[in-house]
Structures are given as C-alpha cells and as structure tokens.
Amino acid sequence: MDYIAGNYDVIVVGAGHAGCEAALASARLGCRTAIFVMNLDSIANMPCNPSVGGTGKGHLVREIDALGGEMGKVTDKSLIQLKVLNKAKGPAVYSLRAQVDRKKYHAIMKNTLEMQENLDIKQAEIVEIIVEGEGDKRHITAVKARTGAIYSCKAAVLATGTYLGGKVIIGDVSIESGPDGLFPAKMLAESLKKHGIELFRFKTGTPARINRRSIDFSKAVEQPGDDVITPFSFETGKIEIEQVPCWLIHTNEETHKVIRDNLHRSPLYSGAIEGIGTRYCPSIEDKIVKFADKPSHQVFIEPMGLNTQEMYLQGMSSSLPEDVQVQMIKTLPGLENVSIMRTGYAIEYYCVNPAQLDTSLELKNTGGLFCAGQINGSSGYEEAAAQGLIAGINAAHKVLGRPKLVLDRSQAYIGVLIDDLVTKGVREPYRIMTSRAEYRLLLRQDNADLRLTPIGYEIGLISKERYEKFLRKWEAINREIERLQKTTVPPGEKLSSLLEKKNSTPVKTGIKLAELLKRPEISYEDLAEVDSERPELDYQVREQVAIAIKYEGYIKRQMQQVEQFKKLENRKIPDDIDYEAIHGLRIEARQKLGKIRPLSVGQASRIAGVSPADIAVLMIYLEKYTGKK
Amino acid sequence: MLYNDTIAAVSTPYGSGGIGIVRISGDKAFEIAEKIFKGKRSVKEMKSHTINYGKIIDDLDGSVLDEVLLTKMEKPNTFTREDVVEINCHGGIIVLKKVLELVTRHGARLAGPGEFTKRAFLNGRIDLAQAEAVIDIINAKTALSSKAALAQLEGALSEKIKEIRDELVELVAHVESTLDFPEEDFDKITGESLYKGMEKAREELSGLLSKFDKGKVIMEGVNAVIIGRPNVGKSSLLNRLTGRNRAIVTDIPGTTRDTIEEYINMGGIPLNIIDTAGIRETSDLVEKIGAEKTMKAIESADLVIMMIDTGEGFTPADAAILQLIGEKKKIIMLNKIDLVEKQEDLKGANPNSRGLNGLRDSRLEGNELIDNKLSELIDGKIKGNGELKGMIQGAGIAVIKSSMKDGRGMEELEKEISRLFMEGEIEAGIEGIMTNVRHASLVEKALNSVNDAISAYHANITLDCIAIDIRNAVNYLGEITGENISDEILERIFSRFCIGK
C-alpha cells in the first residue's frame, strides 16, 4: 500500500560515487536530503577496478576536492598505493592514480554520509518518479519506493549507475542484475520512459577476481608506488603508509588462441549484447579481434584491499563463458593454478540521453529532476562523482532559489565533461581524457584549488578556515613570483658554477631569477644556490611558482584563446528562443539547436551539425531579438 | 570562430588604378594604426572622423611603404560600429598588400569574406527591419564564398593541405595517446618520430606556402622577366608595357647594361617586370651573360618572356637562351614581324604588293606569307635547326608574333599572361583574392605553430606544450578545410592504438 513516508528538499537515488557527492553537497548546503540505495553495503562501491585517478580522472578528483567534494579525502584515507603518472611529460598531464582498499573506501564514505547533518540514508529501491504539471511547469514532486513509501521532494538527483535495467551477461548466460550480484532497478526505467525521458542502452564490463594465494608472483613484475605519496585532497597532509604493489604479467599466444577458438561463444560477437560498449575499455576478446597482430597484451594484477586476498585482473575484462574465462586465465604466467573468486562479466544498463539535460544537469523536460554519473552515459567513478557534485549543488540551488552552477570548458575538467555530455551527446560510454580539454595547460591538477576553491567557498562547500588558508597560499605564490621577477643575480662565481653544473648557457651580466627559472634545465630548487633571500615556502607554493614562470609563454597563449572562447560563451541565448522561427538556419541545425537548447552561442557552436554559417545566422537573429526588446 | 577580434582587409576592388583602402575594424584598430603610421599627429592624438596625411612605415626595416591618407573613426559612428581605421594607399596593389601584411603582423586578422558587412549587421549598424533579407544574403554569401574559396584551392593544392593536416592529426593522435594512456602498452611516441613528423610538416607547409607565393595568388604579383639576345626589342617591350619610355632603346646591340624593374598592372594582374641586358653569342655563354643579374632575375621569376628577332631567325644563341629558362612558365615572342613582312614585300614575292600604301589591301595575303615564314621558323627550316620546334612542341608554350613598332602581339601577350596566372579569370573580385590570401595566411600560421613546436622540442619543453603547438597548426589548417579536430583525434587514437583496461 502506498503511504507518505517523508518530506525532503532533495532526494538522491543511488549511492554510488555520483549519489554520495550529490547527497553530501545538497545536505551541506542546508537542504533536507535523503539518499536511497539498493543495499547499504554497496554505498560507494567499486564494482570495477579498485583504483581512483589516472589521466584526466585524477584532475577531476582534484577539482571535486577544490570545490568541497568528498572523493579526494576518502581516497587519501583508503589508498594503499599511489603513483604520479606522466612525470616527464609536463605539468598539464601529471596525474595522480591510487590503488584503494575497496571496502575501506566504502566504509569511510558510508560513515561520512551517516555523520552528515541534514542527510537521511535509506535502503530501498525507488521504482517511480512522480511528476506534476504540464509543459514548462512539469516538475518532480516525489519518488516512490518498492514498498509503497512515497517521499515528496522539491528536487531529485538520479544517480543509478549501471543498475537501471541492469543485465549481467556471461557467455550465453544473462541475468537481470546490477553489479556485484545486487538487484537491478527495473521498474524505475519504465517510470522514466513513461515520463517521456529518452533512454538507451550502454554496456561495460569487468574482469575476473582471483585469490592472491593462487598466484605465482615469481613470474610477475612488481609495480611499486611512488616513494612519496602525493595526496588527492588539498587538505590532506603527509600520507605515510606502507604501500602495496601491483603486479604486471602479459598474455601470450596460448591465451589468444583460447579466445579465438571460443569467439563464437562470446555474446558480443553472437549479438546477445545490444548495448554499446566503449573503445577505451575493451574486453580482452575485443582487443584480440581488433589488434590481431599484437602478440601480447599487458595484465595488471591489483590488490582489492588490505584485508582480503582478492585480486583484480586489469586488462582481462571479458564476457566470454565462464569455462572459457577459466581456461584463458590459466594460460597467464603465474596463474596456472589460479583460483577464480568472481567471474568477469559484461553489464548492460539504461542511460538517459544526456542531450536532454542542460549544463546544470537538470532534465529540460522535467524541472527539478537532475541526472548524474553513469546514467548520463559516462563511465568511471571520477566522472560520476564530478557530475554528482554538480547535480547535488544545482538541486540544492534550485530548492534555495539560487542561480545554477555551471563550470565552463576553460574553468575545469568538470566543465569539459558536462559540456561534452550535454552538448555533443554520447555514442559510447564517455571517459574524460586530458586531450578533450582545449585549455589543458590552464586546467592542471596542481592548480585546481586556484581555479575552483573561491567558487566552492562562494557556494558554501568550503569552510572559511580552509578559504583563508587558501588565500594565504595564493598570496604567497604571487609574492614569490614577483620576487623572482624582480631579483637579479649578479654575475660571478656562484652563478657561473650553477650554470656550468646544469649545462646551461653562461651569462656575462646579471640575470633575473625568473629568467633563470625559465630555462628548462634549471629548477626552482636549483636556484637556491644563487638565491640567498629565498623564503621558506610549502611545496605546493613552490610548485605553482615554478610552473607559472616556466610555462609563462604557453600559459599566456592559452589565456588568449580562453578570452576568445569566453566572448562567444558570454553571448547568451534566451530560454524562450524559437529556432523554428529563425529564417536561414539549415534544417539539421534547427533540429539540433531545438533539442540541445544551448545556453550560449559558444555552446551552440560545439553542437555537431551546426555550421559556422548557422552560427552567423543565429547571431544576427539574436541581435534582432534583443533589439526588439 | 572569432567574432570580436580586430579584422582587416583591402576594401577597394583591386586593379583600379593603384588606389586602394586598407580597412581595419575592432578594438585594436587604433593601436595597430598607431604602430605603423607616422604623420604630423599620432593616431592617438587625431580627432575622430578626420583625414590625416602621413607615411606607413615597415617596422622591420624602417622602410616607408607608402604615403597615405589615414582616417580614424571612433565607434559607434562607423560602418561596423567598432573602431575603424581606413588607410588610403596610392602605391598600387603590391603596396596595398604589404600594408595589409603589416597590419596583420601587428595583430589584426584577415577578414573573412563579407565579414565587415557581417559585423555591421551584428553590431546593429544596419536597420534591423532589413535583418531578414540580410540573413539570406549572408547565407548565400558564406556558402558561395566558401565554395569559391575551395574552388580556388583547386585540386592539387587543397589535396595537399588535407594531406598535411591529416599527417598532423595522426601525429597529434599519437602524442595525445601517449599523454592520456601512460600505463597502456602500445608504441608511445618517441622524440625521434615526433621530430620527424614535425620536420615533415614544416617542409611540406613551407613548400605549400611558396606555391601560394608563386602560384595563383595574384596578390603577390607576378615576377616577369624579359630576356633575349641583344637588340631583339626587350626594352621596347618594357616601354610598351609601361606606356612610357622607361628604358633606353637604340639600334645598338647591348644598350641595356643592367636590369630595369617596373611595376605595372596588366588587366588586373600586378606584374613586376624586369628588362635585362641582352644575352650574347653562344661561345662562353655563361661568362658573357656576365649579367649574373639576368640569371638571378630568371631564377626568381614566375614568368620568362623570351624575345626572338624574327628577321634573324632562331639562332643557336636563342636555343641556348631557351635552355636557360628551364622549367619556368614562359612565353616566346617572335618580334619584329614587321621586318619579315617588309622582306616579303621587297622580295616581290607578292605581286599585289604596292609598298606601304598597298599594305592594307594586301594584308590578308601578306599575313599568310608571314605565317608561312613563321611556321618555317618554328619548324626550323630557316636558320634554326629544328630545336625551337622540339623545345616548344607539346609543352603548350605560347608563341606570339609581335612587333614593338606597331604594337602587334600586346593583346595576345596580356591574354596569355592572364591565362597562365588566373586561368582566364581576370575579373576575379577582391573577395576571391582575399580568400586566397586568407588561406595563405592560415597556412603561414600553421607553419609558425609547427616551428614553435620544433623550437619547443629543441628547448626540451615538455610534450604537453608541444601538443598545444601542433594542435594549433591542425586547427589553422582545419579552418581552410572546414574540419574540426576534437572528435577526429579520438577516432584515430582508438583505431590505431590498442588502448584499454
């Protein structure tokens, strides 16, 4: 029997990485918030690899942290290994990547939710959204649980991950299920469809988990973490733990033969899977078909945590039948006697076509209803968390009557991610990459706080104390840059010997410290010998100073590009624009613009199918439009 | 698309008597004018909507490009409703082009087709009631002009740009996958292959740019040189072309001792024409050319006009000279045909010939005779040894019969030049040319970006920055081909490199 069970400002459906960030943000902004999850023991679960970060993804986590989100902090507390990737390739692409203790991550995040003021956590399956009003006035008013409990709300965030219409496929066996054997959310998908929300099916996969005790590590190459751990959160101090290594092995001809011989039993090639998978996370059988001449692929064996013997086989994602998986894994060096604990599988699920969302992640046809995470066609914990944070903030802002928070492509990877999703739509699960960011040199992971913490403070997710600390850092950076630009090193013994040691062109006259630092071969630390008045500074400050000076030329150029970008971004398009009435737009452009409803001319220009000529027409129309008003 | 930066263009149809206006519009218009203009008042001090006399100075070498009238117009009372500067130049198309180059070097962007008009609309300068109609025009214009632009970049050239861009995209994809997938095992880009890729692009882009310079980009002007044995009438041709007695003409062979250079506008094509010292006998030719200058002129020429004295026939010296020209575009002028005509008259081969007065009546027949004579010459029956025929046959080289005495052949010459350099489209409007210059300027920017990438590489700058430069290059070329980089790179990454967990 249906009954009224509660009354909230914001309801979050799903407690994965998106849901947790959304619920925390909303509750922290003072909204009465409830978060629903199929099973409390799966809060912030990592159903795929037990790791956080990587290229682009690490950037997202830093940004989440700079805005006042949780992912970075929980990762810092639960990581068991950390690496900085791309160390030699430049500051724009340095990326943090951590192996985490999956259970610990879950436990810490669950406890964080439990401790959060204004937040109720409930185990229940949400089966229905209740929408009232017509046309522009359509608005979500409540959600209903399987038990008949109705919870009213002013706004809701859907963060259903891979649970929505979830179907697990292993060879010719397919099971209606969420990940890790959890219940799927079947009825909710029907409810969304009923409300005119367009859904489509995506697919992803995961490899087998094996028992550490069955591995012969003598055949694997140890992959240790960095000597010094760089934390994700700007607030975390030193992390001193004993790190756990990963292990590297390779597939061989035998492995590939097993796969080739059994390809006909793969659901991917037999057509049993209709969902679209992603190219950057292919199954092992995919790789062997597409890159047939590659004799071997790497496989990382990653620990799932400290208090478990379970290991994850990165690189071996598969939806082949169980018996084939066993056979195939046993061909791997060191895994001849493997004991498989969980079989790899593909999972298919429903996504909401993200083109139906605006840049605040609100559905354009249903006021107050936000979507975040894999439901929007993205993949990855970090991408999910980033969207969750933004959706949570915007749901709360909606309730509080505050303006939408939209980060643009020049401000954050979060902006790139969301703009890509809602403007370009998705054809496969979307993963963030540094190459997607046009202004990559500005959107570095090291300066995420400089870019976003003032915004986080303004919203109310950053404490005054943290903000003041941040301001002091900012000031210190600027002061030091100025000092380096002003201070001249006199010619002499000290300078000559430094230059000689560093294989750097000698100078006859004095030279500014900043000029010296610009030389690629000289680091900030090197300068100490000729810089007697150097103040004591934190590593974070020194890093900013060095990058700002060393990359000044490139940074300036990117800033100029941003300036141009902003001009179009600032040309706003009114909400009520009628594209059908714009004479001169090509039909395709008219349809695409009508569907996406971009907020600015800049956003419009990024829609596939809208040409520069269409943009010119649009701008002329806008001129006329504002002229009439 | 940049709608708010400062743009510049030549705004008077070119070829109209050497007077043209370079117009600059946008926030930086005054700032740019300030840097290149020297007059009684600086641009800053000028009042709005006043005309000022002064000089345009090239800051690179301090040379005076032109004496001009400069008009400063403050917004919003201008055509575009932005700050506008108009520079009235007098020095002809080549000077106009140089001034335009100077302006773009100081930060203006070459305007796209119709862009001034577009801005005028966008900034609400034009009556809004007309907006509907205007949309149509702009639509048509954009479509037409981009089509025209592509058509101009015909065949080989546009293919080449696509090809270079394609290689650069491939390079970017390799760089980006190396940056984005450090833990995957595929062949990451090496310094060597990166460098090779960049060098290749640099070479190809500069090759392309030189084609733009020397090919059909008529804004550049055509460098033409007149060569031939002494006394064949080279200086006479120069004088005919310039319409004044620029070069000394005598019947003494070897009158012209040094090269003489003149700018003219031939049916819309800017010609930089050089008269050279006559090239003497075959023996020890190279030394006797003495005029290394003549050789240099030939080397840097886009067009060689070789003159032959019809009366003397095709001599071995002529054959040697023809060989000197090599692969250059060329036109052969059989000059002094009036003399051959006379010879025939004198010989009495034509019974109807009645001296000078009878010439008119006997023209038809006389012409036939001359033609016979000429075809004999070309066939190598007279004096020559068949070489001329061998050299010009099948090469599509025009042979024009001319007389500097009465001006015959000048029209054919003009036609042939326009055929060679504009494929007959003498009437090409300013926009067509601008588009071409726009392309050249984009290719140049792409080249600069690649050069930036190469210097960054040499300076040990990190890959993330080098990627910025190479991507810029791809973007510039994409503005020509109308392609967008972002999705393309991803396609390449995933099709070429085995990436994934």
Ligand SMILES: Nc1nc2c(ncn2[C@@H]2O[C@H](COP(=O)(O)OP(=O)(O)OP(=O)(O)O)[C@@H](O)[C@H]2O)c(=O)[nH]1
């Ligand atoms: N009859 C006749 N005489 C010509 C013609 N063209 C040029 N001449 C004469 O030929 C002589 C040489 O002419 P130039 O123009 O000085 O010849 P050039 O090739 O410049 O000679 P150099 O400078 O000495 O190499 C002059 O007396 C001209 O008047 C022509 O077409 N017909």
Ligand SMILES: [Mg+2]
């Ligand atoms: Mg002469």
